[in-house]
Amino acid sequence: MNSLGTFAVAYNEAPGSSLLPQAHTLDQNYPNPFNPVTAIEYALREPAHALLRIYDVGGREVATLVDENQIEGRYRVSWDGRGRAGNAAASGVYFCRLSVVLEGRTVFSSTRKMVLAR
Numbered sequence: 001m002n003s004l005g006t007f008a009v010a011y012n013e014a015p016g017s018s019l020l021p022q023a024h025t026l027d028q029n030y031p032n033p034f035n036p037v038t039a040i041e042y043a044l045r046e047p048a049h050a051l052l053r054i055y056d057v058g059g060r061e062v063a064t065l066v067d068e069n070q071i072e073g074r075y076r077v078s079w080d081g082r083g084r085a086g087n088a089a090a091s092g093v094y095f096c097r098l099s100v101v102l103e104g105r106t107v108f109s110s111t112r113k114m115v116l117a118r
Helices: none
Strands: 008-011 038-044 048-056 061-070 073-079 092-102 105-116
Touching: 038 048, 038 092, 038 105, 048 073, 061 073
Parallel strands: none
Antiparallel strands: 008 073, 038 073, 048 061, 048 092, 092 105
16 A cells, blocks of 8 residues: 555455455445545455556556555545645546456456546
8 A cells, every 4th residue: 555645444254254255346436526535445355466556547557556465355445636646636537447466367357437526
């Protein structure tokens, strides 16, 4: 994780619990459109390396919110509309992409469109 005003909260149940995710998922951010902060939730069905990045419409990376090994469970990350250098991103369309990597291979990838309205 970085120091861009983001945070991740895991809320996991005990192994074997029926409340553990049955699939890797990336939910739509909320609120959307947002100003100044939005929440992004995702789930891992098994321990894996999670990579959650924000891109602009030109495909340029704006921020990396998560880049770490995580256990199975649901996670919530907040993005405050700031880039890697801490500068405020402009109003517009952005894309949130989750990649789940196991043993060096991407096993899941999903992208959601977000709108930042300043």
